[in-house]
Amino acid sequence: VRLVESGGGLVQPGGSLRLSCATSGFTFSSYWMYWVRQAPGKGLEWVSAINSGGGSTYYADSVKGRFTISRDNAKNTLYLQMNSLKPEDTAVYYCAKAIEEGMDYWGKGTLVTVSS
Secondary structure (H helix, E strand, O other), X not given: OEXXXXXXXXXXXXXXXXXXXXXXXXXXXXXXXXXXXXXXXXXXXXXXXXXXXXXXXXXXXXXXXXXXXXXEOOOOEEEEEEOOOOHHHOEEEEEEEEEOOEEEEEOOOEEEEEOO
């Protein structure tokens, strides 16, 4: 199983970024997927979830209305569109393969820094 995040970087407050997560080694279309993040000096925070077909999405209150999760099952790829970014969104963002108990695989992450 392999998950590789990309798309992070430095962005000014109010800006946008689109994260991608390329996956391999499992049947992507069969699994829910998560985005989680870890801010400097803090614990892991769940950000968003999407069901296997992509028709149902869920968000943490802190990102609702600003972030959009999506997936392309033909490309085995997960996305996170992040708009209206705030300094408190600064974190390493990870995509994770969901299981009933939580998540069993995740990538190495991509750093998002929101700063002027």
